[in-house]
Amino acid sequence: MNTNDPLILYGEHFASRMMLGTSRYPSPEIMLQCVKEIQPAFLTVSLRRQMPQQSSMEPQGNTFWSLLKQTQTPLLPNTAGCHSVKEVIATAQMAREVFETDWIKLELIGDDYTLQPDTLELPLAAKSLIDLGFKVLPYCTEDLVLCQKLLDVGCQAVMPWAAPIGTGKGPINPYALQSLRDRLKVPLIVDAGLGVPSHACQVMEWGFDGVLLNTAVALAQNPLGMAHGFANAVKAGRLAYQSGAMQAQDKAQASTPLIGTPFWHQS
Numbered sequence: 507m508n509t510n511d512p513l514i515l516y517g518e519h520f521a522s523r524m525m526l527g528t529s530r531y532p533s534p535e536i537m538l539q540c541v542k543e544i545q546p547a548f549l550t551v552s553l554r555r556q557m558p559q560q561s562s563m564e565p566q567g568n569t570f571w572s573l574l575k576q577t578q579t580p581l582l583p584n585t586a587g588c589h590s591v592k593e594v595i596a597t598a599q600m601a602r603e604v605f606e607t608d609w610i611k612l613e614l615i616g617d618d619y620t621l622q623p624d625t626l627e628l629p630l631a632a633k634s635l636i637d638l639g640f641k642v643l644p645y646c647t648e649d650l651v652l653c654q655k656l657l658d659v660g661c662q663a664v665m666p667w668a669a670p671i672g673t674g675k676g677p678i679n680p681y682a683l684q685s686l687r688d689r690l691k692v693p694l695i696v697d698a699g700l701g702v703p704s705h706a707c708q709v710m711e712w713g714f715d716g717v718l719l720n721t722a723v724a725l726a727q728n729p730l731g732m733a734h735g736f737a738n739a740v741k742a743g744r745l746a747y748q749s750g751a752m753q754a755q756d757k758a759q760a761s762t763p764l765i766g767t768p769f770w771h772q773s
Contacts, residue, residue, distance in 0.1 A: 511744070513547055513716050515693055516662050520547035523710075523740050525582065525695070527720025531729060532575050538735040540723060541577045548582035549574060550611055550718065551600045582643065589624075590652045591631045598635055610635060611665070611697075612644040621671045625652050633659035645697050648682040652755045653690060664690070665697035665718060668709065674701025674738035677709060687713045703732075705740035710743025711751065 510518040526546040531537040541549065551574065566648040574581065583601035588594045591614070598610045614631050616624030623646050635642045636659065644656050656664050666686060667674035676699065677683055686694060697708045697718040706717045719736055726732035 511748075513693065516644070520580075521545070522547040523716035523744060524650075524737060525550060525716065525718040526723065526733075527718070528574070530721060530724040532724075534570060534586070536729050537724070538573055538577065539730050541579060543730060544733050544737045545608070546579060547716070548609070548718075549577065549579045550582045550584050550720070551605065552584055552586045553604060554598055565582075580609070581605050581607055582609050582611050583607065584645075585613045587642050588613060589615055589626055591634060594631045595634055595638070598640060602640070608639055609639050610640045610642055612642050623647060625649060628652065629655040629659050632656050636660040643695070648679050648686060650682070650685055650689060653686060657690070657692060661692075663693035663695065663715075663725040665695045667698035668696050668705065669699025671698040673699050674722055675699055676701055676705035680712075683709065683714075684712050701736040706736050707743035707746075711746045712739055713747050716740070 512521055513523045514520075522545055524544060524546045525548040526541060526544070527550045528537055529552070534671055556611075561683070583598070583605050585594045585597045585601075588597055593615055594612065598612075601610060602608060612628070612632055612635060614624045614628050616622055616627075623644075625647060628644060628646060629652075632642050632644050642661050643665055644661055645665050645667070646652055646656060648668075653664045653666065666683065668677040668683065678699070683696075693715040694713075695716040695718055696706075696714050700706055700709075700717060700719060701722050706719075709717065717736070717740060719733075723729050723733045723736065
């Protein structure tokens with residue numbers, strides 16, 4: 507973590523530039539280890555999967571809720587599985603009551619195969635949530651016009667995908683992602699499709715403000731080691747962006763001057 511270079515979302519400061527999902531780990535204990543080691547800015551949670559107040563017939567939900575509270579990490583509930591604005595609003599309101607937070611990761615799915623967001627309804631859903639007092643972090647595609655519309659309705663950050671959720675393919679449209687960074691002067695967090703730490707380092711080098719990870723860490727053979735790898739990659743990419751990388755050259759450039767060398771070869 508770097509308290510001298512915080513991630514700022516809706517006026518709040520976060521020392522970490524990583525967010526971490528809580529599903530698909532080999533065990534809750536391994537998930538807990540990853541959280542404690544990398545100390546992410548947020549933990550994303552699904553209302554349907556992690557209901558804190560379940561009946562005595564379903565103790566697993568209460569156990570998982572207790573684990574989440576142990577981490578003392580801010581929670582970012584999501585609206586995963588929602589296919590309409592009405593479902594989004596209902597899920598967000600329940601999540602706010604259950605998890606006691608105004609933060610919400612907006613997910614409105616338009617296609618069940620690719621899990622691509624519904625780009626037509628997403629701005630309407632975002633505006634509805636913002637009007638209800640939510641701090642909305644919308645999961646979206648890398649479409650520039652869509653991201654601009656999300657900002658127009660009041661979102662103070664957007665979370666475009668690098669590739670479809672869970673694919674691990676990394677940035678499949680570098681031009682579009684870099685165009686977003688060039689055009690939008692708000693926090694941009696890559697929220698899906700990263701598979702290995704180098705993917706995270708790359709988008710951070712482009713100037714993105716953070717990454718949200720789940721599958722890449724949870725399904726690694728060594729989740730804790732992979733979490734460390736991503737944490738280091740995020741820091742390296744951020745430092746490279748802040749330091750200003752050299753411009754790529756089409757022709758080789760000698761790093762050692764020829765003047766004063768003992769031999770001179772004329773080409």
